[in-house]
Amino acid sequence: MTIVRIENLTKKYAGRRGVENLSVEVEAGQVLGLLGPNGSGKTTAMKAMTGLIRPDAGEISLFGLNPLEELPAILARTGCMIETPGLYPYLTAEQNLLLTGRFYPRFDAKTVEPLLERVGLLPYRRDKVRKFSMGMKQRLALAAALLPRPDLLVLDEPTNGMDIEGAALFRELLLEERARGCAVLLSSHLAHEMEQLCTHVVVLREGTLQGGMPVAEVLERYGSLERYYLRMTNGEGREAI
Numbered sequence: 001m002t003i004v005r006i007e008n009l010t011k012k013y014a015g016r017r018g019v020e021n022l023s024v025e026v027e028a029g030q031v032l033g034l035l036g037p038n039g040s041g042k043t044t045a046m047k048a049m050t051g052l053i054r055p056d057a058g059e060i061s062l063f064g065l066n067p068l069e070e071l072p073a074i075l076a077r078t079g080c081m082i083e084t085p086g087l088y089p090y091l092t093a094e095q096n097l098l099l100t101g102r103f104y105p106r107f108d109a110k111t112v113e114p115l116l117e118r119v120g121l122l123p124y125r126r127d128k129v130r131k132f133s134m135g136m137k138q139r140l141a142l143a144a145a146l147l148p149r150p151d152l153l154v155l156d157e158p159t160n161g162m163d164i165e166g167a168a169l170f171r172e173l174l175l176e177e178r179a180r181g182c183a184v185l186l187s188s189h190l191a192h193e194m195e196q197l198c199t200h201v202v203v204l205r206e207g208t209l210q211g212g213m214p215v216a217e218v219l220e221r222y223g224s225l226e227r228y229y230l231r232m233t234n235g236e237g238r239e240a241i
């Protein structure tokens, strides 16, 4: 089942580059990795998909729905982590999840404690988030993204600031979600992490798609995702998906 379909998405900021003519698809159970240098348009693409910004052109369909018209129905089934986590600093970790969970029709308050345990924050559940380190906030934001029991996860550099244990926990968690049939759109600068987690990758450069293929094919043809990435971003090669 196709969960994400983006066709010819273009978003420019005051005439300047953002993302141009991007087309991608993600099926249930697939993890699509967005790779690209800083400023290549990954966050812009994710924001346009989740209704945070309005695209200039192109078609976006999530679960067969248009985010410009049916965003609440889409967000009810989607977990997001884009840029700064939207957390309430003066509430505890537990209160944050209980409050955020109320926005999701499928939320069950009984899942809060297991979720806190899953991200390693159970001992800190009664601590105010303002006292949390960056990595702890990332862990809590990840738990918040899982609150709706999502069919789609949109994760922009989720392990940024996480310690080694947190990043390992994240990997485990993401593979579980993938096995459950959740579709994932993931961006990260860690090629090794992406190689382990993604089923498919696309590479962006200066707002345009340079290439993309299943990770298994990348490994077969290029030996590593890093080599493929470097090939796609140094301007040498551009391949059709």
Ligand SMILES: Nc1ncnc2c1ncn2[C@@H]1O[C@H](COP(=O)(O)OP(=O)(O)OP(=O)(O)O)[C@@H](O)[C@H]1O
Residues within 6 Å of the ligand: 013, 014, 016, 017, 018, 019, 036, 037, 038, 039, 040, 041, 042, 043, 044, 045
């Ligand atoms: N709000 C904004 N106003 C103006 N330009 C913007 C804005 N947000 C992004 N841009 C520009 O759009 C381009 C793409 O930025 P974007 O944040 O999507 O890249 P990215 O691939 O996510 O980068 P990074 O890897 O650094 O997170 C950049 O040239 C950036 O300067």
